[in-house]
Amino acid sequence: MAPPSGRTIPDATVARLPIYQRVLGELQDRGAATVSSEDLAELSGVNAAKVRKDLSFLGSYGIRGVGYEVDYLLFQIRNALGLTQQWPVVIVGVGNLGRALADYAGFTSRGFPVAALVDDDPAKVGTEHVGIVIRALSELRDVVRDLDVAIGVIAIPASGAQRVADLLVEAGVSSILNFAPTVLSVPDGVNLRQVDLAVELQILSFHRRHRNRERGAVDPAAESNPRR
Template identity: 60%
Template sequence: MATGRTHRPATRSRGIPEATVARLPLYLRALTALSERSVPTVSSEELAAAAGVNSAKLRKDFSYLGSYGTRGVGYDVEYLVYQISRELGLTQDWPVVIVGIGNLGAALANYGGFASRGFRVAALIDADPAMAGKPVAGIPVQHTDELESIIRDNGVSIGVIATPAGAAQQVCDRLVAAGVTSILNFAPTVLSVPDGVDVRKVDLSIELQILAFHEQRKAGEEATAGAAAVQAAAREETSTDQGPDGDVPAVMPA
């Protein structure tokens, strides 16, 4: 198989928008699930629902791939899996290094989805000398002193940073200097990279904070709706105590 160093995905050269590129993995995940159930074809509406987008956006995205489906039949699942995988560069072998083998790095090393999606963990790297030689997910951890030679010998172009925030930029600089051009950053910090290097940041705390915002907003809406309901009930009760002209009836003498 070709390695990632000599073959790059064709998405940019084909003029596919970044927003569409970001949705392609969602479509691929949904299509892979259909393929595993031996579903031969899928409509745009069904696939859009499974991927969490609207069908018009899905059809527009697929038009960039030159795939329009068949009216009354839908899209061929296996062909779309191949087409999207090829567009994302997943039909190639992409060697990846993971730097920082703490709890998160070890969890990433043990993730079984890498191999099935075209990624091969070429090396696990950590700065702690005590970690050197210890197997994690069947791969012996290597010291950061060997970083540059590992990248060169394995033709690595994708690096994963799972170090503490304070070490992330230095690791990033060494990865870039050694020839890595794509970085997945799990460290809670923003990395500075030169032009031509792509960085994707994964920050679980930010995602949780966004969810907290939505939960707070929903709670506020529920509280507002509850207060409105109480006020409406109070108005209704007041209106039933009034006379036909809206006045409170006088007390009749005994």
């Protein structure tokens, strides 16, 4: 009954909690009071046993014979994820991707308000995007301090990413989300996640190829070895 104490939530479970959170939010909007693991699983695209196991790591928040109270479970998931408060983010790089992220409603609505935009192009500094003034890279430290920024988002080309990561760490952010296709190194204690948009396409490409293989389709590009 008490919230789990020793606790360690497996990584695989942590990665699914945001999905449950989103689905529960939709259920809440539709006015659902409770949901069974079966239904939550269906809506989330996973196995029902997995849902129950995942939720059991948070504590014992279901009611046997009934299901889970939507409001209550949503609160507990938000709590586990640390989303009962807002975490302002700074986006570094106001190119196409940076602008898309700044406009992306999903950030603010899910607890990550875009507090600041930063770019090193003098032509952009001082202009506004969606009501946020673009600041210079040299102001990063002040921006992070003044706006209480916890998370830095890197939305610039790979070549400058490590330098920006270093600046973000110096400026005091504790977490970095990197969209540049390059492996970054950060000090211990700084959380780092990497998203590579093209990687997803490459994985798709692999699966596409193998689905076709199974069906006996011929893939001419797959044959022939080059030199050596």
